[in-house]
Amino acid sequence: MNKxxxxxxxxxxxxxxxxxxxxxxxxxxxxSEDIEPRIVGLAYENLExxxxxxxxxxxxxxxxxxxxxxxxxxxxxxxIHEREKIDVLIPNFDSEIFVFIKLADKLGQLGIHTFLPTLxxxxxxxxxxxxxxxxxxxxRVPDSRPVTSFGEIEDLVRQGKFSWPLLVKGKFxxxxxxxxxxQARIYFNSVNAKWGxxxxxxxxxxxxxxxxxxxxxxNGRTIGAVPMRKQYITDKGKAWxxxxxxxxxxxxxxxHVMSVTHWRGxxxxxLIRTPQNELYLIEINPRLPAWVYLAVAAGQNLPVxxxxxxxxxxxxxxxxxxxxxxxxxxxxxxxCDLDAFRKLSTTGEL
Amino acid sequence: MDKKPFERPVIKKLNAGMPSKFGLQxxxxxITEIDGVPVSxxxxxxxxxxxxxxxxxxxxxxxxxxxxxxxxxxxxxxxxSYKTNYLNAICKIFHQEGSWAEVVSGFExxxxxxxxxxxxxIIFNGPDKSRADLQLAVKNGSLIHIDHFDELYELIxxxxxxxxxxxxxxxxxxxxxxxxxxxxxxxxxxxxEAWDALNRIMHCENLELAGLHTHIGTxxxxxxxxxxxxxxxxxxxxxxxRKFHHHIRYxxxxxxxxxxxxxxxxxxxxxxxxxxxxxxxxxxxxxxxKADFHPDHLPLLILETGRALIDDAGYLAGxxxxxxxxxxxxxxxxxxxxxxxxxxxxxxxxxxxxxxxVSDQTEETAIFGPLCMNIDxxxxxxxxxxLKKGDPYVIRRVGAYNNTQWLxxxxxxxxxxxxxxxxxxxxxxxxxTLETLNDLESTPEHLNVHK
Amino acid sequence: MKIKKSLxxxxxxxxxxxxxxDSYTLNPIGLEILQMLREGNSREEITGTVTxxxxxxxxxxxxxxxxxxxxLKQMQLVETDE
Numbered sequence: 001m002n003k004x005x006x007x008x009x010x011x012x013x014x015x016x017x018x019x020x021x022x023x024x025x026x027x028x029x030x031x032s033e034d035i036e037p038r039i040v041g042l043a044y045e046n047l048e049x050x051x052x053x054x055x056x057x058x059x060x061x062x063x064x065x066x067x068x069x070x071x072x073x074x075x076x077x078x079x080i081h082e083r084e085k086i087d088v089l090i091p092n093f094d095s096e097i098f099v100f101i102k103l104a105d106k107l108g109q110l111g112i113h114t115f116l117p118t119l120x121x122x123x124x125x126x127x128x129x130x131x132x133x134x135x136x137x138x139x140r141v142p143d144s145r146p147v148t149s150f151g152e153i154e155d156l157v158r159q160g161k162f163s164w165p166l167l168v169k170g171k172f173x174x175x176x177x178x179x180x181x182x183q184a185r186i187y188f189n190s191v192n193a194k195w196g197x198x199x200x201x202x203x204x205x206x207x208x209x210x211x212x213x214x215x216x217x218x219n220g221r222t223i224g225a226v227p228m229r230k231q232y233i234t235d236k237g238k239a240w241x242x243x244x245x246x247x248x249x250x251x252x253x254x255x256h257v258m259s260v261t262h263w264r265g266x267x268x269x270x271l272i273r274t275p276q277n278e279l280y281l282i283e284i285n286p287r288l289p290a291w292v293y294l295a296v297a298a299g300q301n302l303p304v305x306x307x308x309x310x311x312x313x314x315x316x317x318x319x320x321x322x323x324x325x326x327x328x329x330x331x332x333x334x335x336c337d338l339d340a341f342r343k344l345s346t347t348g349e350l
Numbered sequence: 351m352d353k354k355p356f357e358r359p360v361i362k363k364l365n366a367g368m369p370s371k372f373g374l375q376x377x378x379x380x381i382t383e384i385d386g387v388p389v390s391x392x393x394x395x396x397x398x399x400x401x402x403x404x405x406x407x408x409x410x411x412x413x414x415x416x417x418x419x420x421x422x423x424x425x426x427x428x429x430x431s432y433k434t435n436y437l438n439a440i441c442k443i444f445h446q447e448g449s450w451a452e453v454v455s456g457f458e459x460x461x462x463x464x465x466x467x468x469x470x471x472i473i474f475n476g477p478d479k480s481r482a483d484l485q486l487a488v489k490n491g492s493l494i495h496i497d498h499f500d501e502l503y504e505l506i507x508x509x510x511x512x513x514x515x516x517x518x519x520x521x522x523x524x525x526x527x528x529x530x531x532x533x534x535x536x537x538x539x540x541x542x543e544a545w546d547a548l549n550r551i552m553h554c555e556n557l558e559l560a561g562l563h564t565h566i567g568t569x570x571x572x573x574x575x576x577x578x579x580x581x582x583x584x585x586x587x588x589x590x591x592r593k594f595h596h597h598i599r600y601x602x603x604x605x606x607x608x609x610x611x612x613x614x615x616x617x618x619x620x621x622x623x624x625x626x627x628x629x630x631x632x633x634x635x636x637x638x639x640k641a642d643f644h645p646d647h648l649p650l651l652i653l654e655t656g657r658a659l660i661d662d663a664g665y666l667a668g669x670x671x672x673x674x675x676x677x678x679x680x681x682x683x684x685x686x687x688x689x690x691x692x693x694x695x696x697x698x699x700x701x702x703x704x705x706x707x708v709s710d711q712t713e714e715t716a717i718f719g720p721l722c723m724n725i726d727x728x729x730x731x732x733x734x735x736x737l738k739k740g741d742p743y744v745i746r747r748v749g750a751y752n753n754t755q756w757l758x759x760x761x762x763x764x765x766x767x768x769x770x771x772x773x774x775x776x777x778x779x780x781x782x783t784l785e786t787l788n789d790l791e792s793t794p795e796h797l798n799v800h801k
Numbered sequence: 802m803k804i805k806k807s808l809x810x811x812x813x814x815x816x817x818x819x820x821x822x823d824s825y826t827l828n829p830i831g832l833e834i835l836q837m838l839r840e841g842n843s844r845e846e847i848t849g850t851v852t853x854x855x856x857x858x859x860x861x862x863x864x865x866x867x868x869x870x871x872x873l874k875q876m877q878l879v880e881t882d883e
Binding site: 357360 | 816823824825826828830831834835854856857861862865868869871872873875876878
Binding site: 046064066067068069070072095098099102146148196197198345 | 364376377529530615617618619621622
């Protein structure tokens with residue numbers, strides 16, 4: 001069979017101990033039976049491993065950070081496109097998704113296909129909107145409230161609306177488990193100092209964290225979904241080992257999220273399963289996660305499906321995956337020449 | 351033989367240890383001219399630093415905003431927020447475009463009158479209106495927006511003393527999903543205080559309830575709070591129709607629209623994240639169009655947005671005073687404009703550009719103002735082109751609040767010029783001199799004896 | 802001032818210090834000056850070359866020249882026996 005030749009630009013090449021999804025996504029695409037890819041790496045740092053992994057990445061270009069704004073980024077993509085003629089672009093950093101959603105139409109006009117959530121899908125799933133999200137879509141989420149003073153936390157506990165322990169969270173990042181008022185006061189102050197108001201107080205759901213990687217077609221259909229439990233977690237909270245689960249309730253949960261939100265693109269659901277077997281949504285990551293290759297190995301090549309959806313091709317729905325597949329992450333020291341580092345850092349290309 | 355342009359030599363360490371500093375370098379496009387007038391010639395002629403306003407940008411921004419609302423709603427009025435920028439020339443451009451005046455003090459009120467605004471086209475907001483202010487506003491038929499009960503009762507007295515029946519509105523504060531909610535101005539919606547005030551006014555023969563006013567906050571980067579605010583305002587208006595068969599004439603949704611500046615701590619530039627006028631208009635108007643107003647009494651929609659209308663039109667140009675190295679090797683550039691002129695640098699990461707062509711080379715740089723005060727920092731750290739002493743720069747988007755909140759501190763305030771639609775330059779505020787300030791002072795005679 | 806002999810300086814302005822493992826980039830004028838320093842040129846010679854090729858007077862150049870040397874010192878790219 002003749003393979004379809006596609007040039008695919010991919011970011012998230014920081015395959016370090018807290019890895020980006022770029023290399024695992026590329027690994028999936030490279031195993032495609034009907035796509036012959038040329039992989040164009042999109043990097044930000046001189047020492048992201050991806051650009052030096054020539055078996056995975058054919059050519060790398062550095063990008064300006066999304067914080068520089070959409071215009072410089074678009075200018076750079078144009079430059080790369082003139083040389084590479086990109087068919088599909090897959091951004092893999094959270095901070096990139098927002099800007100590439102904004103650029104999606106412009107990219108489309110150049111013939112660069114993306115498959116991203118809509119801006120409102122992306123915005124409404126922000127952590128600080130979780131309670132509204134749960135209410136709107138009938139999804140079980142932990143109760144959480146924004147507070148602007150420590151006194152409000154004490155009031156919520158006194159009124160019986162929250163009980164110890166509870167989570168004290170920053171607007172954007174950071175979450176601390178406070179077991180009593182004294183701890184809550186300390187965390188409130190430190191989160192406030194770092195992220196400002198409001199500080200989010202969230203009900204602590206006792207249970208096991210479980211995750212789903214999934215791909216939505218944008219019309220409410222789940223193209224594929226694989227549930228996983230982390231078996232080994234690093235001190236940064238990243239999975240170092242995980243196993244696919246036979247759990248119909250997690251798939252049902254995922255199908256519900258997809259069908260009510262019409263999510264378009266890859267996503268990772270972070271869930272907590274309580275001892276009473278209830279599932280709570282903690283967070284939606286708006287992209288495929290770094291452990292996506294486990295899904296590929298279990299029979300669902302979600303990265304390839306994402307590329308095909310981006311190209312407007314029909315993709316069948318997966319219903320099966322292998323249960324009990326395990327991933328164990330390992331690190332490996334590549335040996336590189338100074339000259340490669342010099343090239344990437346001075347010319348922005350490798 | 352032509353010599354090559356000189357740039358100062360730099361060496362930069364390449365490292366992986368400092369992410370976020372090294373993505374691909376972005377060019378800092380210089381701003382060499384504003385509306386066709388070279389920045390260097392402006393500095394030469396009017397001195398450095400210098401505030402520069404573009405009349406063209408003011409008018410086009412206003413028209414864009416007005417169109418966003420008027421294309422969705424039949425009855426729209428803008429009222430220029432004097433405190434955002436009360437340079438007379440700036441106010442008069444907005445008045446020419448059809449804006450009324452929105453003032454928050456007796457001083458601003460009189461400024462508006464002197465700018466030729468008719469009394470019945472002035473909206474008088476704010477918590478501090480003196481009895482004399484109220485008397486004047488009543489006499490002129492201005493729209494008085496009541497902030498608290500003390501003012502309500504004082505106004506009832508003033509109205510009784512005169513024969514007039516003043517047009518009033520109350521300012522309403524509410525939970526619009528913004529944290530912290532602004533609750534210090536006006537009457538609260540959720541706890542019923544707003545209805546208490548409305549009942550009091552409706553039962554008072556001397557006051558005419560003309561409208562409802564709210565102003566939910568400042569620099570609101572999302573449109574959702576406006577949707578909530580418009581919903582609550584519409585509920586009150588419809589409630590008044592049901593209870594008193596009284597049709598209010600307007601709903602004043604206030605201001606608070608963000609400009610395209612980047613707030614400190616923001617990851618994405620403001621130019622990418624700030625909602626457009628269309629976005630704000632859609633959120634507000636979609637609610638009003640669905641509300642249960644009597645079809646013959648669709649209220650006028652008033653907007654008091656200031657910042658988003660004027661920020662882009664103002665520039666602060668100046669000259670690099672010096673560059674130096676800090677103890678840890680970091681570069682620092684000292685500009686001739688600091689926090690004294692750029693009050694907004696306390697909350698914005700201002701966009702500073704070279705005003706003449708530069709190379710692509712950049713350095714991580716701290717940008718200081720000229721004051722001998724440690725707080726005079728414009729940017730703590732930014733990737734900046736290699737400017738030298740004497741090089742001109744331009745700071746973008748400084749039109750809002752800086753010319754009202756600037757400080758006469760350590761040094762004098764500079765000229766402000768306006769570039770009109772045909773690129774003619776006009777001084778609209780003269781630079782201060784020692785005499786300007788000494789004129790205000792007097793020294794007791796015994797201190798004039800020199801020993 | 803003597804530049805460390807072991808520095809690897811490439812045509813593209815990339816500098817590698819094998820004794821520390823650190824890498825640096827230079828702008829074109831910085832590269833020219835570093836190369837002249839390495840060849841043992843004196844301040845007068847460097848000033849002469851630069852002011853001839855570039856639109857800068859000796860007084861102005863001196864300021865930025867010493868600033869640049871300060872950076873090199875701070876980055877420990879000069880021989881320490883001086």
